[in-house]
Amino acid sequence: MSGINGPGGTQSLPESALDLDSTVHDPQDDVSDDQSADDTSMLDADSALGDDTASETRSITDSVLGYQYENGRRYHAYRAGTYPMPNDEREQERMDMQHHIYLLINGGELCEAPIPPQLDRVLDIGCGTGKWAIDFADHHPEAEVLATDLSVIQPYWIPPNVQFEIDDAEEDWQYHSKFDYIHIRSMGGSISDWPRLMQQAYRNLNPGGWIEVTDFEAWATTDDNSLPAGSAYVEFQERLSEAATKFGKVMNISPQFKSFVENAGFQSVVENQHKAPLSPWPKDPAFRNLGRYMYVQMLESIEPYSLALFSRVLKWQPEKIQALLAGVREDLNNRDYHMYSIVHCVYGQKPQL
Secondary structure, three states: OOOEEEOOEOOOOOOOEOOOOOOOOOOOOOOOOOOOHHHHHHHOOOHHHOHHHHHHHHHHHHHHHOOEEEOOEEEOOOOOOOOOOOOOHHHHHHHHHHHHHHHHHOOOOOOOOOOOOOOOEEEEEOOOOOHHHHHHHHHOOOOEEEEEEOOOOOOOOOOOOEEEEEOOOOOOOOOOOOEEEEEEEOOOOOOOOHHHHHHHHHHOEEEEEEEEEEEEOOOOEOOOOOOOOOOHHHHHHHHHHHHHHHHOOOOOOHHHHHHHHHHOOOEEEEEEEEEEEOOOOEOOHHHHHHHHHHHHHHHHHHHHHHHHHHHHHOOOOHHHHHHHHHHHHHHHOOOOOOOEEEEEEEEEEOOOO
């Protein structure tokens, strides 16, 4: 295992805080209920195809675009209820910011695995808005990039070597050809059987191919015990872990990535860890800049991560959820709380023949 890294390189996270003037951003509650006409037209049948085909296509459209609405947020329709996060515009913006944060942490690099310069087929599991897949396809025009997700939230104007598919990664994989590189990122709380996912990835890689799995720990920590044990944030992450575990999909799963990859049979397994401050408390300029993005990211994350799990699993009323989240926002805005998370990036290679 390598040392813990800082943004774009190896650094130690400063323990001292810088007192910054900042106002807590209270996320807006309004959600757009409008569905894009392009979404529907993408799946609608031409009337010339006949009634049977049109009826079948309308059924597909309903199963993919018949979104679920709950607690003022929009959720996916395909395999409804299996993924606890919303897919509305606010969540898409959060995903795009998170992609930028990963780039800051990795010094602008899209991956850490030592993949070859020329690739044939690449698979991105849980692609979200497709930012990583699109960027990777731009950097590797020779590669065919297939990206999958439960939600139809990807753009239409994309590089010619990218293909998006609606798919459930926990179902049996039935790809016609194997891949040279499989990328999985930010899937904590989304997968019920990680060993099986790793086994399917192993079977669907060419000999010598690489897998890379990355995610934040869903648990804030400090080096100086500055976060009180009775704080709202501590209660939030404890209840989130409890609800996700009862839901059957562990949220704070990234510390186990290395063992999952090794047990699946991969070789040359490497784990890199990167510290990410949850607000701009550090004095170090690079960490402080990363903390500014993380602060906004966290404010936009606590609601989508908790609403469905707290209401469906813990049976909390919306008022109770929002009261706890108000306290969490106050804790995130407190620069005396030197909170950070750790990003775990694990990659390994399928043995050559």
